[in-house]
Amino acid sequence: MFTGIITALGSIREAKQAGDLRAVIACPFDPAEIAIGASIACSGVCLTVVEKGGAAGDAWFAVDISGESVSRTVPGRWHEGTTLNLEPALKLGDELGGHIVTGHVDGVGEVLSVCPEGDSRRIGFAIAADLAPYLAPKGSITIDGVSLTVNDVTDQPDGTCHFAVNIIPHTADVTTLGTLQQGDKVNLEIDVLARYLKRMQSLKG
Missing domain, CATH: 2.40.30.20 (Elongation Factor Tu (Ef-tu); domain 3)
Known part of the structure; x- marks a missing residue:
């Protein structure tokens, strides 16, 4: 669950098709605060973190993007160099500053x-x-x-x-x-x- 309040901009560092599309996204987060299995909304798409690395302020995380997600989102969005709006999932007690967002693109x-x-x-x-x-x-x-x-x-x-x-x-x-x-x-x-x-x-x- 998300609120639609963007916390950072990220960019696709690498995108490779091997079954599902795997994208590595550079971001200014602290990798110590990114959990494997956590959800991060990437330009409105709820994706699951499968890898992470880097340092605080210069981190990266990897996600697998299914064919269904690719087909429902902007064509060409998942290419290297694309800038993405990032929002980590809402935590219990966080301020609901926007509105309830699921991360499922319609x-x-x-x-x-x-x-x-x-x-x-x-x-x-x-x-x-x-x-x-x-x-x-x-x-x-x-x-x-x-x-x-x-x-x-x-x-x-x-x-x-x-x-x-x-x-x-x-x-x-x-x-x-x-x-x-x-x-x-x-x-x-x-x-x-x-x-x-x-x-x-x-x-x-």
Whole structure:
């Protein structure tokens, strides 16, 4: 379980396909505080640590990424040199600063626009029709592992949906969202509460 509050940026140092894809991710964590078997969200994807090493501030950990995870996330995301948003799993007693995030990606969105708005930037996204019913203004969504509030939602005639979020300067500086450009793809996780409400609604119908 995660909160969508990013604690560090990491980068893929190595990626090799041998059965599952194994990625070695460089990070500024202390390896003494990374447990084998622990979960770390990597740009919104919950992955299990299978190896670790390095020193405090210059550490690395390895994860195995299944074909299912690769197929559901941004194409080309798991290549050497890619920067990732990192968040260790929530511990009992930690502050829930964002919203409840599972680390299970529901789909991929595309950046439609990036526009300055005051000191912040407003980013518009397009999502597929199967995710459109789960979005609502002032609801929560996770974009590349970052917990954000949906500002507005515009349904499209073909059943797809456009929505927008605002990125404050701090978020732009400490996550990969500050580098997004039109046409970029992102991992999306809908609010878990919306998922259950939609299921309940379908059963009533």
